Amino acid sequence: MKLLVVEDNNDLLQNILTYLEREGYICEYARDYDEAFNKIMSFTYDIVLIDIMIPGGSGLQVLRKLKSVDSKTGTIIISAKNALDDKVEGLELGADDYLTKPFQLPELHARIKAVNRRKHYGGNEIVQINEIEINTKTMEVKVRDTLLDLTPKEYDLLVYFSSNKNHVLSKQTIAEHLWGDYVDHLKNLDFVYQHIKNLRRKLEKAGAKNYIESVYGIGYKFRVR
Amino acid sequence: MKLISRFILVYLVVTMIVLGIAGVISYFIIMDELNNELKWRFMGRIERVTYLLEKGKDFNSRRVHGRDDNLIVKKLSFPVEPSVEVKDTMVWHERLQRMEPNLKVTAYRSVNDTTYYISTYGALIESEDITEAVVQILLWIMGMMVIGAVGVGFIVSGRLFKPFRQTLTKIQNFKLRDKKPITAEKTNIREFDDLNRFVEGMTRKIIADYKNLKEFAENASHELQTPLAIAHGKLELLTETNLTPEQYRYVEATLRTIRKLSRLSESLALLTKIENHEFTDSADVNITELIKDSIRSFSELIKLNGLDVSIDLSEDVIVRMHPVLADFMWTNLFQNAIKHNIDNGSINIVLSPSSLRISNTGKPLTIQTESLFERFKKADQNSDSIGLGLSIIKHISDQNGFHTTYCYEDNWHSLEVRFLNSQSNGESRS
Numbered sequence: 168m169k170l171l172v173v174e175d176n177n178d179l180l181q182n183i184l185t186y187l188e189r190e191g192y193i194c195e196y197a198r199d200y201d202e203a204f205n206k207i208m209s210f211t212y213d214i215v216l217i218d219i220m221i222p223g224g225s226g227l228q229v230l231r232k233l234k235s236v237d238s239k240t241g242t243i244i245i246s247a248k249n250a251l252d253d254k255v256e257g258l259e260l261g262a263d264d265y266l267t268k269p270f271q272l273p274e275l276h277a278r279i280k281a282v283n284r285r286k287h288y289g290g291n292e293i294v295q296i297n298e299i300e301i302n303t304k305t306m307e308v309k310v311r312d313t314l315l316d317l318t319p320k321e322y323d324l325l326v327y328f329s330s331n332k333n334h335v336l337s338k339q340t341i342a343e344h345l346w347g348d349y350v351d352h353l354k355n356l357d358f359v360y361q362h363i364k365n366l367r368r369k370l371e372k373a374g375a376k377n378y379i380e381s382v383y384g385i386g387y388k389f390r391v392r
Numbered sequence: 393m394k395l396i397s398r399f400i401l402v403y404l405v406v407t408m409i410v411l412g413i414a415g416v417i418s419y420f421i422i423m424d425e426l427n428n429e430l431k432w433r434f435m436g437r438i439e440r441v442t443y444l445l446e447k448g449k450d451f452n453s454r455r456v457h458g459r460d461d462n463l464i465v466k467k468l469s470f471p472v473e474p475s476v477e478v479k480d481t482m483v484w485h486e487r488l489q490r491m492e493p494n495l496k497v498t499a500y501r502s503v504n505d506t507t508y509y510i511s512t513y514g515a516l517i518e519s520e521d522i523t524e525a526v527v528q529i530l531l532w533i534m535g536m537m538v539i540g541a542v543g544v545g546f547i548v549s550g551r552l553f554k555p556f557r558q559t560l561t562k563i564q565n566f567k568l569r570d571k572k573p574i575t576a577e578k579t580n581i582r583e584f585d586d587l588n589r590f591v592e593g594m595t596r597k598i599i600a601d602y603k604n605l606k607e608f609a610e611n612a613s614h615e616l617q618t619p620l621a622i623a624h625g626k627l628e629l630l631t632e633t634n635l636t637p638e639q640y641r642y643v644e645a646t647l648r649t650i651r652k653l654s655r656l657s658e659s660l661a662l663l664t665k666i667e668n669h670e671f672t673d674s675a676d677v678n679i680t681e682l683i684k685d686s687i688r689s690f691s692e693l694i695k696l697n698g699l700d701v702s703i704d705l706s707e708d709v710i711v712r713m714h715p716v717l718a719d720f721m722w723t724n725l726f727q728n729a730i731k732h733n734i735d736n737g738s739i740n741i742v743l744s745p746s747s748l749r750i751s752n753t754g755k756p757l758t759i760q761t762e763s764l765f766e767r768f769k770k771a772d773q774n775s776d777s778i779g780l781g782l783s784i785i786k787h788i789s790d791q792n793g794f795h796t797t798y799c800y801e802d803n804w805h806s807l808e809v810r811f812l813n814s815q816s817n818g819e820s821r822s
Contacts, residue, residue, distance in 0.1 A: 176622065269617060272629070337644055339647070382637075385631075385641075
């Protein structure tokens with residue numbers, strides 16, 4: 168998958184590139200408006216990540232131009248501004264998703280995956296992890312044709328794991344993915360363990376291997392060899 | 393008290409004192425003049441008596457009544473040097489039935505080798521009459537002065553102070569968010585002109601400072617997010633390396649702190665925006681729907697916290713306010729009720745057309761109730777919350793003319809917001 172990251176901050180760019188390249192994406196980047204404009208006009212990308220505040224113009228302009236030439240490219244707006252206006256405008260212009268800084272890299276990755284599925288497979292992609300089959304359209308999970316009865320949160324958790332295979336995901340990260348900012352109001356994160364325990368039990372019952380590893384004192388890892 | 397009233401009052405008090413002293417002085421001057429006049433008249437009379445004695449008229453030591461009363465002529469058996477003596481004396485006044493100060497002139501005269509004692513006394517005007525006259529004159533002067541002072545006061549406050557009052561009105565009507573400095577009219581009174589120039593300069597400075605501060609607060613929030621995102625990302629990449637659980641815990645704690653910082657700067661930016669009155673567009677917000685939706689989305693969180701939520705909502709409560717602010721206010725209220733709750737606690741939400749009351753079980757406050765709405769006042773200093781939630785609620789309600797109150801009773805914390813400008817209120821009134 169080919170990505171373009173439009174971001175003027177070098178450190179942030181390196182963070183994103185390091186993480187995504189490790190996932191096997193082909194990443195290009197643009198540091199200002201002109202560079203971004205030239206690249207979207209010359210090449211096609213599967214996903215473009217756009218920071219709103221870039222030198223020489225606005226990320227929203229890049230988005231507008233991109234949509235006028237190629238509507239198939241998935242777009243994710245990244246903004247430091249929490250301003251709702253930007254979000255609304257970005258989504259109105261056809262951005263597929265919106266992230267505010269600071270975001271978590273696994274979260275960004277999960278969003279990229281989701282946008283990619285929506286844009287390029289019509290949301291119909293079947294995610295296959297060995298014997299596990301996730302239908303992202305019907306939200307059904309099968310293990311060797313056995314349909315699993317998952318709660319929405321368990322499904323969400325599995326998709327999140329599948330997007331971030333072989334990464335250690337902390338309880339905090341998982342909780343924030345599933346419940347967003349509300350996590351701040353929870354006294355402890357034991358419920359993450361409850362959800363993972365249930366998911367693991369359901370997968371094993373259907374005959375799947377135990378992919379979810381507990382990493383002591385840290386969190387969990389979805390290990391796929 | 394108005395400046396001009398104070399002015400007139402001081403003026404009148406001073407006038408009264410001055411007039412009082414003037415009255416006493418006048419009395420003595422008039423008295424003196426009268427006595428002088430009387431003295432000359434008495435002298436004349438004595439001269440006449442002497443003349444008559446020289447002519448051989450015999451007064452026979454009797455008192456002469458009628459027009460020439462109060463005259464005593466005595467023949468002395470021993471010679472006295474001719475002399476004249478003038479003195480004050482008290483004489484019984486028949487009509488007034490009391491002693492009256494009179495002037496008495498006594499003379500010794502030698503006529504044909506006989507010494508005569510000639511004495512005459514009397515008063516031209518009774519002392520009381522003089523006092524009466526003086527007081528009357530002073531009262532007239534006083535009256536005219538009062539009329540004059542009040543008249544001048546009206547003119548001064550009406551005309552002279554007009555530029556001052558205009559400037560005052562402009563200062564009273566000055567609104568920071570209009571971003572218009574005060575421009576006062578030119579006046580030819582130097583003090584007022586100085587004041588006007590000063591007010592103009594000051595408001596210009598205030599507006600410039602306000603603009604700077606506003607821009608700073610907004611930019612600071614934005615500029616902070618990028619470095620925080622970088623630090624966050626670097627730490628995430630660090631977690632991908634082979635860390636020991638101990639190292640990982642440190643990284644996790646740092647990540648949490650970074651997220652807290654980010655939330656803090658977001659909340660501060662929001663608070664600044666509210667304070668700067670950036671959310672002035674209002675729309676009809678259906679609070680009932682807002683609460684229902686939010687309870688739905690919080691339902692899992694409520695369950696995870698083991699809370700029991702009971703609601704009593706009036707249908708379609710419409711409040712006119714900025715939709716984003718309505719959302720922030722309710723979310724903050726609800727999150728507070730969840731956050732500061734106890735295990736297996738309860739939340740009670742009552743929405744009526746005129747007010748919203750949210751109560752939750754919880755431990756008693758450790759801080760003063762009054763400081764609850766201040767920034768960074770937290771009941772639990774170690775908690776993960778940033779301490780801006782209630783401050784945001786307070787600001788939102790203040791801006792919309794709502795009234796927010798807090799009370800604690802029997803382990804229940806209650807926050808009540810009264811929608812004073814709500815439409816349903818307006819309808820019930822009309």
